[in-house]
Amino acid sequence: xxxxxxxxxAPSRRALIGWGxxxxxxxxxxxxxxxxxxxxxxxxxxxxxxxxxxxxAVPFHGAHQAGIATPxxxxxxxxxxxxxxxxxxxxxxxxxxxxxxxxxxxxxxxVGEGAYGGLAExxxxxxxxALGLKPSRLTLTIGFGxxxxxxxxxxxxxxxxxxDLPQFAGDNLDKNRSGGDLCVQACADDPQVAVHAIRNLARxxxxxxxxRWSQLGFGKTSSTTPDAQTPRNLMGFKDGxxxxxxxxxxxxxxxxxxxxxxxxxxxxxxSYLVARRIRMHIETWDRTSLQEQEDIFGxxxxxxxxxxxxxxxDKPFLKAMxxxxxxxxxxxxxxxxxxxxxxxxxxxxxxxGLGRLEAGLFFLAYQRDVREGFVRxxxxxxxxxxxxxxxxxxxxxxxxPPGVRGADDWWGxxxxxxxx
Amino acid sequence: xRAARLSVVTATAAVAALTAVTGCTEKGSSEGGDRxxxxxxxxxxxxxxxxxxxxxxxxxxxxxxxxxxxxxxVLFPDDRIVxxxxxxxxxxxxKVTAEVKTGDYRIVCKPGMRGKGIRxxxxxxxxxAVKRDPRLDKAVAAYRTYAQxxxxxxxxxxxxxxxxxxxxxLEAAKKAYAPSRIGWERTEPVAESFGDIDPKVDVRADGLExxxxxxxxxxxEKALWQxxxxxxxxKTLAGQLxxxxxxxxxxxxxxxITPTSMANGAKELLDEVATxxxxxxxxxxxxxxxxxFKANVEGAEKSYELLKPVAKENDATLVTQxxxxxAALNTLLDKYRADPxxxxxxxxxxxxxxxxxxxxxxxxxxxxxxxxxxAAVAK
Numbered sequence: 001x002x003x004x005x006x007x008x009x010a011p012s013r014r015a016l017i018g019w020g021x022x023x024x025x026x027x028x029x030x031x032x033x034x035x036x037x038x039x040x041x042x043x044x045x046x047x048x049x050x051x052x053x054x055x056x057a058v059p060f061h062g063a064h065q066a067g068i069a070t071p072x073x074x075x076x077x078x079x080x081x082x083x084x085x086x087x088x089x090x091x092x093x094x095x096x097x098x099x100x101x102x103x104x105x106x107x108x109x110x111v112g113e114g115a116y117g118g119l120a121e122x123x124x125x126x127x128x129x130a131l132g133l134k135p136s137r138l139t140l141t142i143g144f145g146x147x148x149x150x151x152x153x154x155x156x157x158x159x160x161x162x163x164d165l166p167q168f169a170g171d172n173l174d175k176n177r178s179g180g181d182l183c184v185q186a187c188a189d190d191p192q193v194a195v196h197a198i199r200n201l202a203r204x205x206x207x208x209x210x211x212r213w214s215q216l217g218f219g220k221t222s223s224t225t226p227d228a229q230t231p232r233n234l235m236g237f238k239d240g241x242x243x244x245x246x247x248x249x250x251x252x253x254x255x256x257x258x259x260x261x262x263x264x265x266x267x268x269x270x271s272y273l274v275a276r277r278i279r280m281h282i283e284t285w286d287r288t289s290l291q292e293q294e295d296i297f298g299x300x301x302x303x304x305x306x307x308x309x310x311x312x313x314d315k316p317f318l319k320a321m322x323x324x325x326x327x328x329x330x331x332x333x334x335x336x337x338x339x340x341x342x343x344x345x346x347x348x349x350x351x352x353g354l355g356r357l358e359a360g361l362f363f364l365a366y367q368r369d370v371r372e373g374f375v376r377x378x379x380x381x382x383x384x385x386x387x388x389x390x391x392x393x394x395x396x397x398x399x400x401p402p403g404v405r406g407a408d409d410w411w412g413x414x415x416x417x418x419x420x
Numbered sequence: 421x422r423a424a425r426l427s428v429v430t431a432t433a434a435v436a437a438l439t440a441v442t443g444c445t446e447k448g449s450s451e452g453g454d455r456x457x458x459x460x461x462x463x464x465x466x467x468x469x470x471x472x473x474x475x476x477x478x479x480x481x482x483x484x485x486x487x488x489x490x491x492x493x494v495l496f497p498d499d500r501i502v503x504x505x506x507x508x509x510x511x512x513x514x515k516v517t518a519e520v521k522t523g524d525y526r527i528v529c530k531p532g533m534r535g536k537g538i539r540x541x542x543x544x545x546x547x548x549a550v551k552r553d554p555r556l557d558k559a560v561a562a563y564r565t566y567a568q569x570x571x572x573x574x575x576x577x578x579x580x581x582x583x584x585x586x587x588x589x590l591e592a593a594k595k596a597y598a599p600s601r602i603g604w605e606r607t608e609p610v611a612e613s614f615g616d617i618d619p620k621v622d623v624r625a626d627g628l629e630x631x632x633x634x635x636x637x638x639x640x641e642k643a644l645w646q647x648x649x650x651x652x653x654x655k656t657l658a659g660q661l662x663x664x665x666x667x668x669x670x671x672x673x674x675x676x677i678t679p680t681s682m683a684n685g686a687k688e689l690l691d692e693v694a695t696x697x698x699x700x701x702x703x704x705x706x707x708x709x710x711x712x713f714k715a716n717v718e719g720a721e722k723s724y725e726l727l728k729p730v731a732k733e734n735d736a737t738l739v740t741q742x743x744x745x746x747a748a749l750n751t752l753l754d755k756y757r758a759d760p761x762x763x764x765x766x767x768x769x770x771x772x773x774x775x776x777x778x779x780x781x782x783x784x785x786x787x788x789x790x791x792x793x794x795a796a797v798a799k
Binding site: 084119121122123203206207208210 | 684787
């Protein structure tokens with residue numbers, strides 16, 4: 001829900017680069033190219049704009065995991081798991097099995113021996129509902145929660161940045177929708193592809209891990225491709241106008257990717273993910289006058305321009321906004337320059353027992369250090385006028401390891417294969 | 421009980437009935453020649469005219485020269501019944517025909533219609549014999565015995581339950597209810613393979629078809645726990661339950677059991693737990709779900725233990741996993757009873773949501789590898 005537009009950047013240069021990148025991306029996919037980004041974060045074929053080729057495959061291997069700086073897809077299935085096995089070797093084997101399945105599914109293939117044609121007496125390896133569907137830009141991104149480090153003698157490997165999130169003003173967290181030893185974020189342009197991925201990983205995980213909670217998201221609320229139209233959240237406002245783009249090497253390096261200087265070594269090239277289930281009081285919001293809605297956000301509803309400005313991407317003049325306007329409080333200038341890469345989705349889980357839409361924002365944000373990213377910004381949002389219309393009901397934090405480098409590598413190899 | 425779903429056992433039974441073996445009684449003329457086997461049964465002997473015959477249509481011509489009523493069976497090596505003839509009185513003759521595939525069989529006479537009978541090995545020749553692993557035949561035979569024992573033990577327990585109902589003794593009936601179901605729950609896939617019995621004895625209110633009369637255990641469960649009264653209808657239904665279960669007891673031996681149906685039956689028992697017991701739907705009035713839960717797991721474990729020697733050869737990792745997950749689930753279940761030798765489990769309405777999830781997680785952890793057992797014995 002944060003908005004950190006910090007300067008006017010006419011949709012000129014970056015957009016051109018973006019489109020150029022798209023051409024490269026398609027070429028790379030056609031040629032079977034796999035390397036998405038170099039170690040320094042120079043993105044190449046991850047810059048395909050949304051809608052360019054929504055059926056294509058996103059390379060699974062790379063210095064960073066896909067699903068962070070790569071273009072944001074339309075749909076989400078996010079799952080948090082708890083570990084049930086005490087056997088480290090068994091858990092590591094599951095991570096390897098997951099990696100192999102993820103490698104296949106992101107390329108648009110079925111898991112294992114497929115969904116049919118095997119032994120008639122045994123259930124097929126793959127559940128089958130994604131047969132015939134395109135890869136749909138499926139990305140699968142794994143993260144390790146703080147509680148994982150209480151297991152398998154990992155305590156001394158827990159990153160300092162993987163803090164226990166403090167209680168924030170207004171939090172009403174449901175523990176059944178919070179936390180988790182690990183998570184998998186599945187994003188795709190086809191919801192069936194995303195759900196298929198989580199379902200098959202959960203199946204492979206039975207006996208080793210259990211699903212703690214999961215969330216479906218149906219509409220992206222932020223993009224990493226600024227040349228595409230800025231998405232709107234369920235409150236009807238454009239969100240993430242100045243989000244960190246997949247092409248912004250410098251800002252990715254500064255705000256998203258963990259650097260070797262940050263430590264620990266196993267997180268080098270990784271990131272930290274904050275997931276927050278933010279319920280919106282949709283009905284009361286809808287009864288709020290347009291003026292108040294715009295005052296609360298600090299932008300106009302139609303164009304998305306900051307208060308007093310004409311265009312969405314005009315540089316906001318924060319002092320023109322109400323002191324408790326959302327954009328003002330979330331802006332990097334109000335947070336010692338901090339910014340985060342947002343990748344959230346709208347959700348609607350039907351209606352609640354009172355007939356109200358059970359809806360809101362499933363907020364996902366990636367950052368190099370949570371303490372300087374989400375924690376700082378969220379604390380500053382304590383007086384946010386928007387708080388009257390939202391409530392944080394779920395929360396989780398994960399250390400997202402670097403990417404899988406090649407066919408022999410696996411999720412979590414840097415954490416589990418070398419001892420500190 | 422599961423709402424109308426074609427179980428593997430049922431499916432195989434249907435196929436077998438169509439293609440493999442058709443047993444029927446013929447009173448008409450006999451064909452004679454090498455397709456007729458004469459069986460002469462006495463009180464101590466079971467003499468047969470030939471030990472080998474060509475596969476295909478055969479006729480068993482039985483003469484009871486003994487003093488006791490007898491019965492004659494043709495059995496597969498795993499004791500599954502190919503065909504049978506009961507109630508053959510002293511001095512009478514009967515004929516049975518069957519369509520028999522190439523392979524080994526037993527002809528069994530049971531003077532007095534009890535015991536294991538007097539056995540003769542026979543062979544149907546010609547064509548290609550289906551290769552059988554004698555260890556798997558043994559496993560199936562042992563499981564068949566187990567299924568029969570469960571039925572045999574269920575009847576007296578259900579009779580005690582029915583008696584309490586007929587006596588109008590609400591408390592005694594409530595007490596006898598859950599124990600009466602254990603044998604059935606342990607062998608449910610076999611019991612359900614007789615498609616007509618399950619809907620009579622184990623159907624729940626939500627499983628009723630339009631116009632179907634509600635009978636059986638759960639109808640009585642509702643009367644005892646929800647309505648809290650026993651009327652004439654309930655007393656009649658208690659008698660009907662015994663009749664239907666006696667039918668089951670008689671037919672258990674004819675169930676088509678194979679190594680794969682045993683393995684898949686074990687998995688189906690866990691499915692039963694996952695869809696009916698963990699949710700508290702099965703015993704929604706009595707909340708005795710954990711008794712059924714335990715019985716389902718015991719039945720699954722029985723199949724698994726019998727198949728384990730073969731499964732271990734083909735997939736040692738799977739066996740290690742299954743041993744571990746069976747143990748984990750049993751340990752978890754034991755937390756819900758004070759005495760591990762009793763079936764006195766905590767009432768399921770007292771099991772909190774978070775604890776139900778733990779049970780559900782443990783069931784999933786076991787059922788997923790269990791679904792691979794059939795492949796490990798079919799290799």
